[in-house]
Amino acid sequence: MSPLLKIRAERDQMSAIERRIADYILENAHLLRDYSSQQLANALKISQSSVVKFSQKLGFKGYPDLKYSVGESIARGDGETNGSAEPVRDDPHAALAESLWHRKSQAEQETRLINPASRIDAIAAAIDAAGKVFVIGLGEDGIPARAFAIRLSLLDILTVHHFDPVLMAAGIAGASAGDVLFAFSEHGNQPALCQIGRQFRERHGKLVSVTRHTANALCTIADFPLLVSAHDERAHIEPLLYQSALRHLLDMIFVLLCERGERLAQLDGNLERIRAMLEH
Template identity: 25%
Template sequence: MIDEDFLWRTILVLYRQKLIENLERFTPGERKIADFIIASPDLLKELSSQQMAETLGVSQSAIVKFAQKLGLRGFTKFKMALVEEWGQQISDHKQNSSHLHNDISSQDSLSVVAEKLLSEKLNAVRKTTDSLDMVQLKTVTNLIQSAARIHIAAIGSSALVGKDLAWKLIKIGFNIFSEYDSHVQLTIAQTLTKQDVLLAISFSGQRKEVLLAAEIAKNKGATVVAITSLQDSELRKLADYTLDTVSDEPRWRSSSISSRSAQFCVTDLLFMALLQINDNEGIKMIEQSRSHIKKLL
């Protein structure tokens, strides 16, 4: 014997698409019912056939006959099957609407994605700025200003932040190293002395490559400055000075967008502080660099 409930569910998997495809074939009264079902199937959870008839301005018998036309025995069975199929659609939608990054889902429009990214980045920059110890920032600025050499230890996206800072400081005359290869970073770290500074950039503060470079540099007498998150970490314990970065990173993410924004906030502040100290010579070197580059155009 065929399970009628199973048969109704099977028929209903196809029913909404059939309604959409056959709208032009329905009578005006049937089309009114079909339009309502396609647009608001969830509302049927609370409506009886009589209430639906009153809502649409049709007879109760018209709704019953429409359900029978779909191959279902009466409105009650029709509603039960519809609610079940709709619930499955909602469940499938939620599964398919996967998170791509924090609050951003695959269903968001590009304008919504843009707004969410802007909010995330601004939040990271604001929280980082509010949390910075400006006295320590000034101390670190002076240490970098007087250092014989500056070496940046970082990997992944933090290495991009380090390379950006290195490029900025090179333009105003600083002797700074920023290599992507962790083996090279360790090699440079072992050449540092007490006249040098190692900038260790790591949001987690737990990356082995960065920790080892910082440990080697400290053993050689160099000053270790960590640009890291507020969480307790091995890097915070090892560093002589820390500049804090704050972002909503514990949530699910596809890329280190907010932590990188927070890191750029700190490194850009460092650059501006050093440019203030070296304003005359620094601006002169930037203009000279710009002039040389124009010759390539």
């Protein structure tokens, strides 16, 4: 596991001092081999013990182990920190495409790292066993929510999708034990969704939150928090990374569902009926 990927994935959960250390390492990873823990501390104007504790929090015995692991990662070409891959052509569009693909790939790796396979399997099992799956997302979060709801419907999973919290509050009145609610909220701090989530859990339903990998109210109350890690200093790039990593995460759940029982045959049948409708 690349230490640079781990640092990026865990950054949003770090304290202010830890984020300063993380950012410095990510930006100067190729220089880290020349730094002792004291020199790194001096560069950041923090205590040496803060550097040591940071290393241990990441699972290393100390700073030397972290430094060695980062050096190995760079030698392998893992987790580059400059935000772009070296373009193989001079075409400016090719360079842009390669850079964007590289950043999306990093975001997907980070996101996969913080969502254990056991959690993904448990979510797929809960959906498969549910009588109904409720899906809600407000504003821009409504776009991936709607796409996911459609995909579930194509698998013959009874799906109730709303983009209005009032309508969803009314909808979950008919929820039963074992039903599943997917609540999409990038930052996880919308009071209405948190209230709906609590009401749903009172009915013994399973709440799946879909948020960034930050401390937020929605993922705190969820049975299964799905977390997305996507970071970039450029305001126009970061949302693209978030959407890409989120889509990849949801695609994994969809593929797992397709491989359960008769779901794939149900998908094929529904797609065939849709094609027949479009051809007439």
